[in-house]
Amino acid sequence: MKTNYIAPYKPLSWQVEPWRDKAGVMLLTGSAGGGKSRLAGERMHAYMMKYPGAMGLMLRKTRNSMTNSTVLFLDRSVIGNDASVKHYPSKSRFQYNNGSILAYGGMANDEQREQIRSIGQDGSVDIAWMEEATKFTEDDYNEIRARIRGRAADWRQVVLTTNPDAPTHWINQRLIKGGEASVHYSSAADNEYNPPEYIDTLKSLTGVLGLRLRDGKWVQAEGAVYDIFDAGIHIIDGFPIPADWRRIRAIDFGYTNAFVCQWWAIDNDGRMYLYREMYHTRRTVNVHAAQIKRLTGDEYIEATVTDHDAEDRATLEEFRILTTPAKKDVSPGIQAVTERLKIAGDGKPRLFIFRDALVEMDTSLESAKKPSCTADEIDGYVWPKTADGRAVKEQPVKVNDHGLDTLRYAVQHVDNDAGPLLLW
Ligand SMILES: Nc1ncnc2c1ncn2[C@@H]1O[C@H](COP(=O)(O)OP(=O)(O)OP(=O)(O)O)[C@@H](O)[C@H]1O
Ligand SMILES: [Mg+2]
The missing domain is CATH 3.30.420.280 (Nucleotidyltransferase; domain 5)
Incomplete structure (x- = not known):
């Protein structure tokens, strides 16, 4: 297993140049608030800027959570007032002056999957970001991976960002233990941009949520009432x-x-x-x-x-x-x-x-x-x-x-x- 520690709050240039990690699959995990989403968002934006004509895809499990949360975050914190990018909410995409397109959507049902499938020439994509990745099924991931065959740059990638889940989860089994992804851990304590209340919120978490969100561990809930829920x-x-x-x-x-x-x-x-x-x-x-x-x-x-x-x-x-x-x-x-x-x-x-x-x-x-x-x-x-x-x-x-x-x-x-x- 290849793991590197990242300090995402250091210079944002990490996300741009040099690209330190060009592995086909990159997983950002660890405790909450470590800067995973910000880093992935910056990376998508930088890729779109650097490689003209690139096709990027941003996904959350439901389209609803994508538009109400991740798109706002990207718009406000990452792309901001960049005049070379236009957001077309009705088309679910950001369009760049250099011809790059950053499209987004969900995979919660057939209708949402169809919308995602219609994106990109021949369905091919250069870089994809699966946000809150534990919510996706392994089939969703396989489908996205199969589409990463764009030619805008000499490298392509699926970026997954997620807090830990159960050790049996396919992300832990296949990407972390199975070594399919290059894995980077981050933690809230290292991110100087978090407000102090945020750290307090994390400290107050108990049980399995605390172990996962505060300590960044892939652990099972002990004594779950509905332990047969799957x-x-x-x-x-x-x-x-x-x-x-x-x-x-x-x-x-x-x-x-x-x-x-x-x-x-x-x-x-x-x-x-x-x-x-x-x-x-x-x-x-x-x-x-x-x-x-x-x-x-x-x-x-x-x-x-x-x-x-x-x-x-x-x-x-x-x-x-x-x-x-x-x-x-x-x-x-x-x-x-x-x-x-x-x-x-x-x-x-x-x-x-x-x-x-x-x-x-x-x-x-x-x-x-x-x-x-x-x-x-x-x-x-x-x-x-x-x-x-x-x-x-x-x-x-x-x-x-x-x-x-x-x-x-x-x-x-x-x-x-x-x-x-x-x-x-
Ligand atoms: N390099 C940076 N420069 C400025 N702000 C940053 C940077 N990295 C992270 N932040 C800010 O720190 C906060 C937490 O980062 P972010 O939401 O990316 O963490 P996360 O690991 O995705 O958290 P979660 O586990 O809750 O999803 C955000 O407000 C984000 O904008
Ligand atoms: Mg996040």
Whole structure:
């Protein structure tokens, strides 16, 4: 394994000349805030500037997170007021006066993948950047690698930036341990551009999140409540929900903490699909209610199961969102969710999450290193431990559990409900 330490805050010229690392695959990992994204962004920009006619591709798992976060970052911090570059948001690209094009998008579903495939002559690309790379599947990576055959320069590259994930993750197995990438580590403590509060945020992280984001380690969560959850199985590409499937919503209120609203579809075999999700802090229930109405459109929602807060429920009801108080018992709820996550006799679990369910990313959560959707919460949702390290399987540690509480309400509702009244 080839690893070099980088101090990305040193001169930005590192990214430009000399190109210290021309390996075909470059992985920037380590703790949060080390400057990985900035470095990758500078590198993409510099490549576009240096090699006329270059085709660059910037990817995040969902197009939504790309446009709401990475593109803004690039626009504000990297490309800035460079007059030789124009941003065309409607075409999802930056166009350079020298003929280079830096296009961007997501790979969350077929529609997004098709958009990405249509980029570049013969689909060929000179340099690609996969941001928050652990969110991609190995197939996504293979597909992008196969396209790196541009001729604008005498070298090509896939750059991946990511915080660590589980040791079993394909990035750890194949790129780090398998030696496929040249690996560079960075850490927040070495980046003098981080505000001091940022370091404090990292210091306060506990459990597996602390080990990964503060210490930069590829480690498994110990005592995960949903340890049978497998992103490769339970997170799937979205698809149009058939008209005859049942639908419900589940809501957990929050202001400082995230307000979560989940839309679930239930197929004719009783499997549940989280097909849409709002997950946002610092908005009033009024604002959320209007958005819920808008997103729901003319879908028929059988029930909206919510947390019990009387005032918040009353606000929803003013918007004619009729609510049903959730069954909140924790242990039975967790058991019910676990049952659904298990692979049944037909080879499938009974609960799925659409990859592109999140409608709008709350970027303040992302910067605070908090989960920004339900799926993000699962790894850090753990049982507390006794002094001698035994997990106490009664009540999970109450942190970053807003989406998972909501999910529990939805499952409890569906499992205890006979279904819609059939009248004949
Ligand atoms: N060379 C640099 N010059 C100026 N600012 C920098 C430089 N490198 C990093 N920064 C700034 O430091 C902050 C953290 O950097 P960045 O977001 O790239 O880190 P990261 O490793 O991608 O973090 P995360 O793990 O959260 O994704 C950003 O505000 C970034 O603009
Ligand atoms: Mg980053």
